[in-house]
Amino acid sequence: MLNKFRALFSLYKRFGLRWLLFRAGYALRMRLGILRAQFPVYEWDDRPLKSWFKPDVPSDPEQYLAWRNEHAPKFFFDGIPSLPSDPAWNPQLAVDEAEKILAGELRYFEHTPYPIGFPPDWHLDPRTNIRVDATKHWSQIPDYGAYDIKFIWEASRFSQVYTLMRAYAFNRDERYPQAFWTLVEDWARTNPPQRGPNWKCGQETSLRLLAWTFGLYAFADAPSSTPTRRARLTQLVAAQAERVHRNIDFAVSTRGNHAMSESFGIWLAGTLFPELEHAETYRALGREILEREAATHIFADGAYSMYSLNYHRFILHVYFLALRLGELNNARFSDALYQSISRSLDFFAQLIQPESGEMPVYGSNDGALVCPLDSCDFTDYRPTLQMGWVLIHGERLFDAGAWDESIFWLWGGRMNSPQRLRSRPSSPGQSAKVGFAGVGVREASNRPTFPDGGLHILRGQSSAAFIRCADYRERPSHADQLHVDLWMRGQNIAVDAGTFLYNGQGLWQNGLARTSVHNTVTVDSADQMLWFSRFTWGEWARGRVLKHDEHYWQGEHNGYARFGVQHTRSVLSLEDDRWLILDHLVGNRPHRFSLQWLLNDLPHSVRPEQNLISLSSETDKFQIRMGLLEGQSKFSLVRGDEGSTRGWRSRYYGQKEPALSAMLETERAEAVFWTFFGFEGDTVTLSGAGLDLAIGRRAMRISLNDLTIKDG
Numbered sequence: 152m153l154n155k156f157r158a159l160f161s162l163y164k165r166f167g168l169r170w171l172l173f174r175a176g177y178a179l180r181m182r183l184g185i186l187r188a189q190f191p192v193y194e195w196d197d198r199p200l201k202s203w204f205k206p207d208v209p210s211d212p213e214q215y216l217a218w219r220n221e222h223a224p225k226f227f228f229d230g231i232p233s234l235p236s237d238p239a240w241n242p243q244l245a246v247d248e249a250e251k252i253l254a255g256e257l258r259y260f261e262h263t264p265y266p267i268g269f270p271p272d273w274h275l276d277p278r279t280n281i282r283v284d285a286t287k288h289w290s291q292i293p294d295y296g297a298y299d300i301k302f303i304w305e306a307s308r309f310s311q312v313y314t315l316m317r318a319y320a321f322n323r324d325e326r327y328p329q330a331f332w333t334l335v336e337d338w339a340r341t342n343p344p345q346r347g348p349n350w351k352c353g354q355e356t357s358l359r360l361l362a363w364t365f366g367l368y369a370f371a372d373a374p375s376s377t378p379t380r381r382a383r384l385t386q387l388v389a390a391q392a393e394r395v396h397r398n399i400d401f402a403v404s405t406r407g408n409h410a411m412s413e414s415f416g417i418w419l420a421g422t423l424f425p426e427l428e429h430a431e432t433y434r435a436l437g438r439e440i441l442e443r444e445a446a447t448h449i450f451a452d453g454a455y456s457m458y459s460l461n462y463h464r465f466i467l468h469v470y471f472l473a474l475r476l477g478e479l480n481n482a483r484f485s486d487a488l489y490q491s492i493s494r495s496l497d498f499f500a501q502l503i504q505p506e507s508g509e510m511p512v513y514g515s516n517d518g519a520l521v522c523p524l525d526s527c528d529f530t531d532y533r534p535t536l537q538m539g540w541v542l543i544h545g546e547r548l549f550d551a552g553a554w555d556e557s558i559f560w561l562w563g564g565r566m567n568s569p570q571r572l573r574s575r576p577s578s579p580g581q582s583a584k585v586g587f588a589g590v591g592v593r594e595a596s597n598r599p600t601f602p603d604g605g606l607h608i609l610r611g612q613s614s615a616a617f618i619r620c621a622d623y624r625e626r627p628s629h630a631d632q633l634h635v636d637l638w639m640r641g642q643n644i645a646v647d648a649g650t651f652l653y654n655g656q657g658l659w660q661n662g663l664a665r666t667s668v669h670n671t672v673t674v675d676s677a678d679q680m681l682w683f684s685r686f687t688w689g690e691w692a693r694g695r696v697l698k699h700d701e702h703y704w705q706g707e708h709n710g711y712a713r714f715g716v717q718h719t720r721s722v723l724s725l726e727d728d729r730w731l732i733l734d735h736l737v738g739n740r741p742h743r744f745s746l747q748w749l750l751n752d753l754p755h756s757v758r759p760e761q762n763l764i765s766l767s768s769e770t771d772k773f774q775i776r777m778g779l780l781e782g783q784s785k786f787s788l789v790r791g792d793e794g795s796t797r798g799w800r801s802r803y804y805g806q807k808e809p810a811l812s813a814m815l816e817t818e819r820a821e822a823v824f825w826t827f828f829g830f831e832g833d834t835v836t837l838s839g840a841g842l843d844l845a846i847g848r849r850a851m852r853i854s855l856n857d858l859t860i861k862d863g
Contacts, residue, residue, distance in 0.1 A: 616635050833846050
């Protein structure tokens with residue numbers, strides 16, 4: 152009870168009484184059954200197509216199709232576009248994936264295949280094999296139980312549509328449009344209005360509307376796209392758009408990506424289906440919220456208020472689609488919105504590894520991808536940057552590659568060869584480099600910083616440290632102050648654990664959001680903030696940057712002030728891609744301090760007596776050495792501990808893999824940890840209050856008191 156009161160008080164302080172009353176009232180409406188009365192169940196035939204239309208729009212399928220042919224707004228393409236003669240991507244990959252879909256296999260969260268059948272059981276969590284009751288009103292179905300509802304929702308997002316249409320563009324196999332209609336009709340049959348888990352979330356509904364709209368336009372000329380089917384799809388769109396619209400206030404109250412995706416959903420319905428009775432309302436309200444949410448939640452430095460790179464990519468895709476469709480239909484969004492998106496692209500450009508498209512894993516990662524229009528891996532952010540750069544600047548950022556397929560679809564095959572960007576002034580306070588591994592296409596400052604987003608970067612010659620230190624303005628997703636991701640010569644050496652599951656059993660209930668799995672120091676096994684629920688932290692830890700120059704960063708956070716402990720971290724970029732990280736903890740009594748580094752699961756060896764780990768990649772041999780300035784310490788190395796969250800990482804939602812957890816622990820009132828990241832042949836020795844380093848032919852001494860460096 153005390154913990155709940157503290158949670159409520161914390162939320163009240165942050166978001167105010169009005170917000171808290173709305174959320175409490177919504178929960179009460181759900182518990183008392185008021186939402187069931189406000190969103191009554193009905194059968195599809197109870198509300199025929201004509202009941203959704205304006206008076207002058209015909210509802211007979213043949214006549215309605217003729218009306219659509221004359222009045223339909225512009226989409227990204229008119230019918231399936233023809234592929235270029237020599238595409239930069241491999242179209243056969245989409246065909247191979249489409250065949251798996253027809254055989255009953257679907258990739259969940261763009262990675263893990265599950266045999267779910269065709270059509271699938273729309274109410275089954277294939278990970279646990281638990282089926283949710285589809286006869287109940289959606290408000291009676293809990294988000295979480297022994298199952299994870301995201302695994303139920305995934306098939307109903309209809310990402311299959313994008314694969315089927317991409318395959319159809321290549322070989323015109325009529326089985327693909329037929330599969331689309333089979334899936335839509337089966338979904339409608341087994342998901343009557345307002346019943347079952349797939350009506351529960353407005354965001355999921357909006358993503359489904361988007362996918363169905365792509366299918367409607369892509370397969371418009373296929374023999375299986377009969378007037379009756381196309382008219383029926385409009386009826387389904389209308390019912391789901393109404394569901395989203397009537398609950399849009401709840402989406403806005405989440406203060407996150409739901410407001411953006413759901414307002415986009417109703418804007419999309421209002422824009423592309425002007426025949427709907429409430430089209431103008433949908434269009435105007437959706438636009439208003441899209442504009443307002445971007446102004447509020449995309450920060451001045453380009454970062455996003457959910458403190459998550461995957462959710463940031465999610466909302467960028469939403470805005471790319473809205474901006475492009477707005478342009479096509481002479482309904483351009485404001486210059487301020489374009490500027491917000493441009494800042495976000497500059498932010499992303501600082502983080503990407505151009506050779507692989509990877510970025511550091513930062514914050515929650517639930518596997519969301521709005522509309523996968525290419526065969527790139529989920530971890531590849533090049534499609535996002537390439538698509539956004541063409542939209543905002545009319546130029547490509549990267550040379551042609553598989554990431555160009557998204558451009559093909561959003562420009563209807565009409566923009567196959569935009570120029571590659573060569574140079575462009577950076578935004579104020581930001582550098583102009585793309586990437587961080589020595590292969591960027593533009594020059595850069597070595598110390599870009601994003602104070603609003605709480606992300607700070609130091610660069611080496613072919614390496615970079617990404618440091619999290621935030622003074623949170625919105626809800627944090629992970630308790631990860633002073634976490635460092637470290638990339639050295641193309642390898643992510645010190646990694647983030649990711650997410651794995653929002654709802655797993657026991658310690659896997661969003662367990663990778665905890666402080667203990669991040670690359671930072673934990674005090675007395677406690678989190679930096681108070682854990683209230685899987686998505687809610689209280690008494691947010693405040694980060695503060697103390698110094699940031701070309702080779703040195705220092706910051707602190709107050710998350711352990713409740714224990715009387717202050718944590719300060721210093722990050723030093725040394726020559727030839729070596730790094731030194733210093734952690735200084737000061738308390739008023741002895742505490743157990745635990746420094747963890749989660750390392751990439753590369754072939755490794757360990758010398759426990761030296762607190763030293765050696766990692767081997769195909770091109771380099773790395774070494775990580777940890778130490779304590781004074782006192783006794785305990786070193787351990789764990790890989791994928793089956794009994795805890797230690798030694799695991801997750802790059803894809805619902806999938807985890809082993810990583811190496813190196814930990815140094817001590818029990819003192821004050822402690823100074825040091826960690827050296829270097830290469831085979833480097834030597835490091837603690838001597839007094841300094842470290843003696845030998846890097847190649849150079850010897851140096853680093854004072855741990857002031858981090859001054861002297862040759863010798």
